[in-house]
Amino acid sequence: MTSCGSRIFTKTLFYKSQSSSTAFSIARTHFLSSSSLRQIRAMATQPTASSPFKKVQIQRDNTTFDAYVIGKDDAPGIVVLQEWWGVDFEIKNHAQKISQFDSGYKALIPDLYRGKVGLDVAEAQHLMDGLDWQGAVKDIEASVNWLKANGSQKVGVTGYCMGGALAIASSVLVPEVDAVVAFYGVPSPELADPIHAKAPVQAHFGELDSFVGFSDVKTGKALEEKLKASGAPHEVYIYPSVGHAFMNSSPEGVERRKNMGMKDEDAAAVELAWTRFCAWMSRFLSV
Numbered sequence: 001m002t003s004c005g006s007r008i009f010t011k012t013l014f015y016k017s018q019s020s021s022t023a024f025s026i027a028r029t030h031f032l033s034s035s036s037l038r039q040i041r042a043m044a045t046q047p048t049a050s051s052p053f054k055k056v057q058i059q060r061d062n063t064t065f066d067a068y069v070i071g072k073d074d075a076p077g078i079v080v081l082q083e084w085w086g087v088d089f090e091i092k093n094h095a096q097k098i099s100q101f102d103s104g105y106k107a108l109i110p111d112l113y114r115g116k117v118g119l120d121v122a123e124a125q126h127l128m129d130g131l132d133w134q135g136a137v138k139d140i141e142a143s144v145n146w147l148k149a150n151g152s153q154k155v156g157v158t159g160y161c162m163g164g165a166l167a168i169a170s171s172v173l174v175p176e177v178d179a180v181v182a183f184y185g186v187p188s189p190e191l192a193d194p195i196h197a198k199a200p201v202q203a204h205f206g207e208l209d210s211f212v213g214f215s216d217v218k219t220g221k222a223l224e225e226k227l228k229a230s231g232a233p234h235e236v237y238i239y240p241s242v243g244h245a246f247m248n249s250s251p252e253g254v255e256r257r258k259n260m261g262m263k264d265e266d267a268a269a270v271e272l273a274w275t276r277f278c279a280w281m282s283r284f285l286s287v
Contacts, residue, residue, distance in 0.1 A: 004277070004278025053109075054068070056068075060139065073150070073151045075151075076105055076153065077106045078285075079107075080094055080163075081164070081166050084128040085118045087109055087111050090248050090250060091160070098277075101281075106147060112139055133169075133187075134191070137191075137192075140174055144170075156180065156284065158181040160184065160245070160248075161215070162185060164184055168182045168192065171232070172192035172198065179200045179285055180200065181204075184209060185215050186220075196230060197226075197232040197234070200284050207241060208264060217238055220238055224236040239273065243262065245262070246269060
């Protein structure tokens with residue numbers, strides 16, 4: 001049992017609000033080499049026969065989606081939301097780690113892309129641009145309700161980058177959520193304005209993050225002001241000397257970041273963020 005205790009992808013980054021959803025658009029200047037792409041493709045498509053995750057199907061409205069569950073059946077639940085890549089090795093690494101914190105959590109990853117995985121920057125951008133963000137929030141709500149119907153008395157939501165923005169959106173739009181921890185992502189006000197947050201929110205940002213309007217320092221501080229106005233319990237942390245996606249510290253994740261020109265690493269920042277994550281979830285999900 002585990003106890004709690006970069007400049008990304010491109011040189012030019014900008015955030016774009018849309019009337020019916022939220023997305024950020026990326027001007028691409030760095031791509032994976034073909035050899036690196038083959039390596040990542042193998043990671044994303046490796047056989048899952050020995051996977052510690054159980055695949056379940058969750059229904060909402062008139063659609064059904066796959067989700068991946070790991071952890072103790074009767075433990076507090078945490079919905080873990082993907083980056084723009086999809087349900088790949090890194091989000092599964094995070095969920096597995098989360099399931100082992102404290103006395104154990106039941107972590108669930110909803111497949112927001114319906115089985116698709118971005119294997120390079122262009123593919124990931126295409127998948128995220130095509131995401132139905134309001135539908136994704138409904139997937140989150142269905143995932144929270146599934147956990148509560150299957151042994152978890154309280155359920156939190158966490159996410160990274162795209163998933164971080166959706167996690168904060170869930171604090172506004174999903175009444176059943178008991179706590180949120182978001183990493184480097186803020187939704188557009190058109191999707192969900194954090195000034196209306198109802199669930200407790202903890203948020204983490206890198207000082208060197210270049211996603212202006214989405215996860216840079218200014219946006220993180222603006223989020224903090226909105227959370228103050230909401231009256232919901234909140235904490236906002238900014239980590240020096242790291243950029244976007246600094247939590248991706250698995251060997252595969254580090255290699256992918258290096259292949260895309262992201263050199264910043266800080267194991268102490270990662271450990272501190274996990275410690276704060278554990279304290280927050282333990283505080284609000286304990287029965």
